[in-house]
Amino acid sequence: MAAMESRSQRFAQRAAIVTGAGQGIGRAIALRLAREGAAVVVADLNAAQARSTAAAIEAEGLQARDVVVDVTDAADVKSMVASAVQFYGGVDVLVNNAGVLRSTAVAGISPEEWDLVLNVNLKGAFLCAQAVLEPMIARNGGRIVNMASMAGRATSTLGGAHYTAAKAGVLGLSRHLAREWAPHKINVNAVCPGIVDTPMVRESIDEERMTRVLAAIPFSRLADPDEIASLVCFLASDEAAYITGASVDIHGGEMIIQ
Numbered sequence: 001m002a003a004m005e006s007r008s009q010r011f012a013q014r015a016a017i018v019t020g021a022g023q024g025i026g027r028a029i030a031l032r033l034a035r036e037g038a039a040v041v042v043a044d045l046n047a048a049q050a051r052s053t054a055a056a057i058e059a060e061g062l063q064a065r066d067v068v069v070d071v072t073d074a075a076d077v078k079s080m081v082a083s084a085v086q087f088y089g090g091v092d093v094l095v096n097n098a099g100v101l102r103s104t105a106v107a108g109i110s111p112e113e114w115d116l117v118l119n120v121n122l123k124g125a126f127l128c129a130q131a132v133l134e135p136m137i138a139r140n141g142g143r144i145v146n147m148a149s150m151a152g153r154a155t156s157t158l159g160g161a162h163y164t165a166a167k168a169g170v171l172g173l174s175r176h177l178a179r180e181w182a183p184h185k186i187n188v189n190a191v192c193p194g195i196v197d198t199p200m201v202r203e204s205i206d207e208e209r210m211t212r213v214l215a216a217i218p219f220s221r222l223a224d225p226d227e228i229a230s231l232v233c234f235l236a237s238d239e240a241a242y243i244t245g246a247s248v249d250i251h252g253g254e255m256i257i258q
């Protein structure tokens, strides 16, 4: 019981920013961090969704503030981090979760669509990490968890080449940040989910395709967003103090049979 209690308070006195926290995986991460004691900044492009996640956290008597941000916009990102410092006095954890998926085949990808997918998934993670560097140094360390994908380790099941390239980029960015910022005691890791049951997936897959997708997963089911949140929170916690520069797969066995 004592162990469970201390585990449930892994983020007491800590401030966390979760991008793309308005729905899906980000919402599950924000809720989980708050339940384990964190004061959370729920950051999303969609104001109503961000408010909805923050309201769900507040309804449990926990701490959350919603912030509207476009992670591709450097000024927006700086203002998001400034808000976190203003609300909570600093930043201890950043989860770079915001992402967009596009499934267009290579021949049809416009330069604009390429830029959107690379900007949200990769440049956004870079801008947010860059913006929390000083606040994390001021706290004598921090934790950054970047949402990559199995797409970045192999090729995307649902997304196009731009999505695969962006997520591979997230893995490279994570390794580089881990190395460069280790002297600041900032751990940087990436997670690589398989297919997770979120609006992003439900919007890009029909029933017939879902049957084929499930047949390729040894566990015969999609991941639940809470299962990804569980891994992210572990990497953001003191239990993972000696882990940095890692990418952790979580895919129900899908990758072992590819």
Ligand SMILES: NC(=O)c1ccc[n+]([C@@H]2O[C@H](COP(=O)([O-])OP(=O)(O)OC[C@H]3O[C@@H](n4cnc5c(N)ncnc54)[C@H](O)[C@@H]3O)[C@@H](O)[C@H]2O)c1
Residues within 6 Å of the ligand: 019, 020, 021, 022, 023, 024, 025, 026, 043, 044, 045, 046, 049, 069, 070, 071, 072, 097, 098, 099, 100, 101, 120, 121, 124, 147, 148, 149, 150, 192, 193, 194, 195, 196, 197, 198, 199, 200, 201
């Ligand atoms: N669902 C999956 O199967 C899966 C698998 C591997 C990786 N991922 C990654 O996990 C992350 C979350 O995915 P999800 O399935 O929960 O997606 P989702 O589409 O359900 O949610 C993504 C959230 O990001 C927000 N967002 C989009 N663009 C933004 C921007 N420019 N600035 C700020 N916020 C923005 C959206 O408003 C939305 O709330 C993404 O990075 C995704 O690529 C998802």
